[in-house]
Amino acid sequence: xxxxxxxxxxxxxxxxxxxxxxxxxxxxxxxxxxxxxxxxxxxxxxxxxxxxxxxxxxxxxxxxxxxxxxxxxxxxxxxxxxxxxxxxxxxxxxxxxxxxxxxxxxxxxxxxxxxxxxxxxxxxxxxxxxxxxxxxxxxxxxxxxxxxxxxxxxxxxxxxxxxxxxxxxxxxxxxx
Numbered sequence: 810x811x812x813x814x815x816x817x818x819x820x821x822x823x824x825x826x827x828x829x830x831x832x833x834x835x836x837x838x839x840x841x842x843x844x845x846x847x848x849x850x851x852x853x854x855x856x857x858x859x860x861x862x863x864x865x866x867x868x869x870x871x872x873x874x875x876x877x878x879x880x881x882x883x884x885x886x887x888x889x890x891x892x893x894x895x896x897x898x899x900x901x902x903x904x905x906x907x908x909x910x911x912x913x914x915x916x917x918x919x920x921x922x923x924x925x926x927x928x929x930x931x932x933x934x935x936x937x938x939x940x941x942x943x944x945x946x947x948x949x950x951x952x953x954x955x956x957x958x959x960x961x962x963x964x965x966x967x968x969x970x971x972x973x974x975x976x977x978x979x980x981x982x983x984x985x
Contacts, residue, residue, distance in 0.1 A: 818884050819844050825915070826924045831884060838869070844881065844917040846923040849908060849974055853901070853933045857948040861899065863966070864944050869921065872944070875966045888926040896930070901937025903931070912975055919971050921946035927972055945972040982985075 821830040821842045837844050850861040859877040863870050880895035882888065893904045908928035916924045938946055949957075957965060958973045 817881070820884055822916075822924060826916075834881065836867075836915075838863070838921070843922050843924065845888070845891075846881050846920075846925045846967065847880060847895060847919045847928060848876040848889055848925055849878040849892055849928045849930065850911070850972070850976065851895055851896075851930055851932050853948060854931065855948075856948050858954055859932075859934070860947055860969075861943045862939070862947075864940070864942055867939070870966045873966045874896055874964055875969050876927075876972060877946075879968075889928075890927070892928045897938045899904050899942050901906050901939070902932065902934075902936075906930075906961075912979060914971065914975065920966050921968065923968075925968065925972075927976070 817834045817880050818831050819834050819837055820828045821832050821837060821844055823829050825842065826843075826845070832840075832842065837872040843949045853859065854935045860874045861877060863873050863875050878892075878895045880891060880899070885896075889907065889910070893906050896908065897903050908930050911927045911929050912925065914920050914925040936946060954973055955977065958970050958977075960985075961970070
C-alpha cells in the first residue's frame, strides 16, 4: 500500500537550501517550511510549450494550468534525478538525454516556500499523462504564454507565471 501524498517524507531545508530536517509533506505545507521542487518546461519542435492542467483532486492549485511536469524532491534525492523521475511519472516518457538546467528560484511565498530548479527539454510527445496528477494537457505558443502571464491569467499557477517571467528574461538576454 502506498503512502498518502500528505504523509510523504520530504527534506526540510534552510534559506541556503541545506537540509535541516525531515517532515511529512502535509506538515511542511501547513507550516510553510522551506523544501525543494523541480519544474520542467517541455517544448515541441515548433517551439510551443506543453502545459498540464493539474488534477482537481490535487491538494494545491487544483484545476490550474502549470508547467509541463513538476514535483517535490524525495528525501535525499538530487534535483536532476527528481526532474528525470517527474518527467517519466507525469508524462509517461523516459528521458533519453539529460534535461537542460535553466535556473533556480529561491524559496518564497510565490514558490510555495520551495527552492525550485527549472529544466527544459524538447519533446514532441505523445505523452501518457498520469491521471492522478493531470486532468489534461495542451500546447501553447510563446506569444500566447507571454499574453497570459502579462494579463495575470488566474487559470495559471503563481509559480508558472514566475517561471515564465524568468524564462523569458533569460531567453531575451540570450537573443541580444
